[in-house]
Amino acid sequence: MTLKSSSALLCIFTLLCIVATATQAESPTPGVWGQFRGPQGMGVASSDSVGLNFETPAFRTPLRGVGWSSPVTDGQRVWLTSAIVTEATQEQRKAKLAKVQMANMKDVAGSIELLAQCVDATSGEILFEKSLGKIGDPNPIHPMNSYASPTPALVGDRLICHFGGYGTWCLDATTGETIWTQRLVVDDSVGPGSSPIVVDDIVLLVCDGIDKQFVAGVSLSEGEVLWQTPRPKMRTPNGEFQKAYCTPLIIEVDGETQAVIPGAQWIVAYDPATGREHWRADHGSGFSVTPMPIYAGGLVVFSTGYITPELVAVDPTGRGDVTQTHVRWRINRGVPAKPSPISDGQLVYLVSDDGIVTAVSLADGASRWRKRIGGTFSASPLLSGDKLFIANHDGEITVFRAGGEYQEIKTADLGEQVMASPVPVGSDLLIRTKAALYRFANP
Numbered sequence: 001m002t003l004k005s006s007s008a009l010l011c012i013f014t015l016l017c018i019v020a021t022a023t024q025a026e027s028p029t030p031g032v033w034g035q036f037r038g039p040q041g042m043g044v045a046s047s048d049s050v051g052l053n054f055e056t057p058a059f060r061t062p063l064r065g066v067g068w069s070s071p072v073t074d075g076q077r078v079w080l081t082s083a084i085v086t087e088a089t090q091e092q093r094k095a096k097l098a099k100v101q102m103a104n105m106k107d108v109a110g111s112i113e114l115l116a117q118c119v120d121a122t123s124g125e126i127l128f129e130k131s132l133g134k135i136g137d138p139n140p141i142h143p144m145n146s147y148a149s150p151t152p153a154l155v156g157d158r159l160i161c162h163f164g165g166y167g168t169w170c171l172d173a174t175t176g177e178t179i180w181t182q183r184l185v186v187d188d189s190v191g192p193g194s195s196p197i198v199v200d201d202i203v204l205l206v207c208d209g210i211d212k213q214f215v216a217g218v219s220l221s222e223g224e225v226l227w228q229t230p231r232p233k234m235r236t237p238n239g240e241f242q243k244a245y246c247t248p249l250i251i252e253v254d255g256e257t258q259a260v261i262p263g264a265q266w267i268v269a270y271d272p273a274t275g276r277e278h279w280r281a282d283h284g285s286g287f288s289v290t291p292m293p294i295y296a297g298g299l300v301v302f303s304t305g306y307i308t309p310e311l312v313a314v315d316p317t318g319r320g321d322v323t324q325t326h327v328r329w330r331i332n333r334g335v336p337a338k339p340s341p342i343s344d345g346q347l348v349y350l351v352s353d354d355g356i357v358t359a360v361s362l363a364d365g366a367s368r369w370r371k372r373i374g375g376t377f378s379a380s381p382l383l384s385g386d387k388l389f390i391a392n393h394d395g396e397i398t399v400f401r402a403g404g405e406y407q408e409i410k411t412a413d414l415g416e417q418v419m420a421s422p423v424p425v426g427s428d429l430l431i432r433t434k435a436a437l438y439r440f441a442n443p
Helices: 090-097
Strands: 020-023 059-062 077-087 109-120 126-135 153-155 157-160 168-170 178-182 197-199 202-208 213-219 225-230 248-251 256-262 264-269 276-282 294-296 299-301 311-314 326-330 346-351 356-361 367-372 382-384 387-391 396-401 409-412 424-426 427-431 437-439
Touching: 077 356, 153 197, 168 202, 197 437, 202 256, 248 294, 256 299, 264 299, 382 424
Parallel strands: none
Antiparallel strands: 020 248, 059 437, 077 109, 109 126, 153 157, 157 168, 168 178, 197 202, 202 213, 213 225, 248 256, 256 264, 264 276, 294 299, 299 311, 311 326, 346 356, 356 367, 382 387, 387 396, 396 409, 424 427, 427 437
């Protein structure tokens, strides 16, 4: 899961209807969930039969460290990232917070150790735990974030573990051995958020800090930076309003691959091979954009982030600045600042940070229904067939029916904090809590 919290004004933080002229670049593979929100980046399971058993987990594996990143899996093994945090002394806290903005909204660690963990998907046994590095003087982060919030990316036998400005590691997914490392440093203000996405031999890294903002393409095979493209110029000079934490969405439009990446003020589509811009749209004054966009019915649909999120739909067939020509609709009620939207091809479903579930028409954004279920949400929803799975911070799972009205199917309470998004393995379900990894088996 990629995550930022929503306290205070400056605080951060399908199968789909794909038309013939605008289709997804990749088809889901059963059992494989290799990146944040799955193979197509939409949160849609390849199986329509993910079950409802939350009473008897097949395993519960305790995890060392803390991480809000979601699991990735090939169906046989599961990989995660975490950070072991050493508490700061009062002297360290005072010294560090004296140098940062919004000090009253930040936590300080004395040091952190970054981890990659691999778990057997059947037994829950930890196959390896790899220490990637120790950071002796980490920057403060928001209390609701973690130092391991970006979800790793699994491509064949390679695992990309990204920790924002603390570095990116490419590991052998079987042994955990390091193949290469890369580090692109920006001041993210409140901790890392954007997850890496791999397209062919390119690892896309989004670096939208308060000091500088750019997108980079890194070689999957060697780790060198192949290109680096600055984000468009922004109206505001305040760096806190220029940051963002979004994960790229890969789509194909008229035979061209686009990496669509919302940021502060702008949403931009890039050629992932070169970093060249396809199109951009000015979405307003939103910043700290965290939800991953979706692509359905020929439209890119995304949240504009803080302070007041809007949901905007853009036709991705344009070139250049398409603000006045290709924005199809926008709404401002019930829109999340952290959980990503999801669609069944007819409706777009939203889970707001404060627990309001909304369904709107994909065609025009018109409201179909709204239901308050309560709780605080950061995790993005999962769609399996006509069932939507959502999890709040308290570990309460709600399953409801996709369709023209709200119909609750099941609720469950894990009793452990959940910030990571649920991940399907066939008809089973993986859920990462603050303390452990669960697999719920569904025959």
